[in-house]
Each structure stands twice: as C-alpha cells, then as structure tokens.
Amino acid sequence: MINLSIRKKNELTKKKKKGFTLIELIIVIAIIAILAAIAIPRFGAIRESGNVKSDIATAKNIQTAVSTAISxxxxxxxxxxxxxxxxxxxxxxxxxxxxxxQGFAGQSFTATVDNNQVIVKIGSTEILPVPASSTYSSVLS
Known part of the structure; x- marks a missing residue:
C-alpha cells in the first residue's frame, strides 16, 4: 500500500516537470527581440535599395520607350x-x-529630348543620363 502511494506520488511529480520554466521562456523571448532589433534596420535599408533600383529600371524603360517613339x-x-x-x-x-x-516618393517621371539625347527626370532631378551630381550615380556606377 505504501509502495503504491509512493508510485502515485512519483507519477504526479513527473507530470509537473513537463514544459519550460518561466526563466527559459524569458531568455528565448529576449534572444528573439535582440535578433529582431538587428534585422529590422537592415530590412529597411534593403527595401530602400530596392526602391532606388526600381526607379532606375523605370527611368531606363522610359528612356527606351521615348527612343523607340522617336525612331x-x-x-x-x-x-x-x-x-x-x-x-x-x-x-x-x-x-x-x-x-x-526616399526623397522622390510619389513624384512623376518626366522625359525630354535635348540635342538628340533622351533625358529622364524625377521632379527636377535628372536620372538618365546619369549626371555626376545625381543621387542615383552611386547606384549606377
């Protein structure tokens, strides 16, 4: 009888030990928060780089479309x-x-032809052909 009650007590203590402790959960959450704090700023920079490259590709497409229309x-x-x-x-x-x-978001592209050269701008900033002072020149080089 005593042996049976000890067995039941052992089974109950085994059931209580399943799962994670509060400290373990807090440590895991802290690690996830640190990783997120590192990753989020990098994601923003990658996204902005993608936006810049998208605008450059759009400017090249406009330049090609205008050149085709001329020909x-x-x-x-x-x-x-x-x-x-x-x-x-x-x-x-x-x-x-x-x-x-960033800095150009929502502005329309414009195109002109000057001296047989197609010039594509966003607002007043010349994108193509790439001038040395352009904000896109570092991306294109």
Missing amino acids: NGDITLDSSGDNSSFSLATIMDGNIPKAKA
Missing part, C-alpha cells in the same frame, strides 16, 4: 534634336509611373 516617328525632333512638347502619357499608354525612392 518610329511618333515624336518629331527639331533641327537641333530637341523636343520637350511630347506627351509621356501617350508613349506610356496613359500610365506615367511614380518614383518610390
């Missing part, structure tokens, strides 16, 4: 190779893309 005769140039009166919306099928990069 197809949809845009005519004057004797000096200039034209700033064409509609970018017409060339881009009514969809003028917006910039995503």
